[in-house]
Amino acid sequence: MRQVSRTRENDPLEYMLPLRVEAEYFPMGFPLQISTNFQPALDPAALMWSRFPKLFDQPAMRLKIAVSSDSTNALPAGTPILRGQEHLLSIVADRANFATADLDTGFAHIRVSREVASDPAYFRYHFLEPMAYVLIAARHIAFVHASCIALDGRAVLLSGASGMGKTCLAYACARRGWTFLSGDAVAVANAGRSHRIVGRPFEIRFRHTAARLFPELAGFPRALRPNGKTDIEADPKALNMKSAVEGTASRLVFLDRGLDRADQVATVSLQPLSSEEARRELEQGILFGDHSVRERQGQTLDRLAQLPAARLRYSDLDTAELALREFVGTGA
Numbered sequence: 001m002r003q004v005s006r007t008r009e010n011d012p013l014e015y016m017l018p019l020r021v022e023a024e025y026f027p028m029g030f031p032l033q034i035s036t037n038f039q040p041a042l043d044p045a046a047l048m049w050s051r052f053p054k055l056f057d058q059p060a061m062r063l064k065i066a067v068s069s070d071s072t073n074a075l076p077a078g079t080p081i082l083r084g085q086e087h088l089l090s091i092v093a094d095r096a097n098f099a100t101a102d103l104d105t106g107f108a109h110i111r112v113s114r115e116v117a118s119d120p121a122y123f124r125y126h127f128l129e130p131m132a133y134v135l136i137a138a139r140h141i142a143f144v145h146a147s148c149i150a151l152d153g154r155a156v157l158l159s160g161a162s163g164m165g166k167t168c169l170a171y172a173c174a175r176r177g178w179t180f181l182s183g184d185a186v187a188v189a190n191a192g193r194s195h196r197i198v199g200r201p202f203e204i205r206f207r208h209t210a211a212r213l214f215p216e217l218a219g220f221p222r223a224l225r226p227n228g229k230t231d232i233e234a235d236p237k238a239l240n241m242k243s244a245v246e247g248t249a250s251r252l253v254f255l256d257r258g259l260d261r262a263d264q265v266a267t268v269s270l271q272p273l274s275s276e277e278a279r280r281e282l283e284q285g286i287l288f289g290d291h292s293v294r295e296r297q298g299q300t301l302d303r304l305a306q307l308p309a310a311r312l313r314y315s316d317l318d319t320a321e322l323a324l325r326e327f328v329g330t331g332a
Helices: 039-049 118-141 165-174 208-212 213-218 274-284 293-302 317-328
Strands: 021-025 034-035 061-067 082-083 088-094 098-101 107-112 141-144 145-150 155-161 179-182 184-188 196-198 204-207 220-225 230-234 246-255 268-275 309-314
Touching: 021 039, 034 039, 034 118, 039 118, 061 118, 088 118, 098 118, 107 118, 118 141, 141 293, 145 165, 145 184, 145 246, 145 317, 155 165, 155 274, 155 317, 165 179, 165 204, 165 208, 165 317, 179 230, 179 246, 184 293, 204 208, 208 213, 208 230, 246 274, 246 317, 268 274, 268 317, 274 293, 309 317
Parallel strands: 034 061, 061 107, 155 246, 246 309
Antiparallel strands: 021 034, 082 088, 088 098, 098 107, 141 184, 145 155, 145 179, 184 196, 196 246, 204 230, 220 230, 268 309
């Protein structure tokens, strides 16, 4: 049999492109195998996921990252577009930078320029995190946009619109002895009925204005993220926070923060919500994939909404923490 030489001319689709740099990580506790032809493409993966232990015994998902040797001399203009149909999902920035995920098989492919792969913040935000997390969520979890802290083993999800103070309130609780699980997103396992959750406890990200509330944050670096926001990024260990990777959700709290005014009297109210009201609040979660995947994620949120839930209206972090402490202490 005649051996076909592996040249660019007879492999225009890059099926045979060697991706010899390999690594395995466990984002949110699930195995993910990555292969690439460019070592720096693994740097943000290691930063995000190297400290996650393997929590779930599931077949590994696969992610291939092909980095072009051609130079574009610039990052793509504009924001990459994410679209999906049935079991396929794609991200397109331009003709040199794009990605595709097959949610049925647990496989994704990223093809980017050297400039994109060499920019950790851009590559992570627009390509690496989305591809990894859609593979995981399509099979195993539903994501909730929430912070998460726990007291005496009872985890509380703090959800709400952007600007409601989720991360600041979670940190304020952690400063008072709560366990920190996540500052911005929580994974709720599909399997079982135990409300098992996995957080992201290895980093915490604040708006730059949080330094006015917590002076100790002033010494941490500020970073301009690809979405245009300036954040303070910190390792919870450096803030002496007690943390945990996983827990069991026991309460849902939806935040409604009042205006921050120096002359404002501290006020707080905790209004119970029905499971129907809680489920409507959770609709902000983005469901994706084919009908069966979306239905499974929806069922996970249905179960989560059965937990005791309340709306917390507050203007002061200290009184809010006390209200949460009392809420968690009532019942099992």
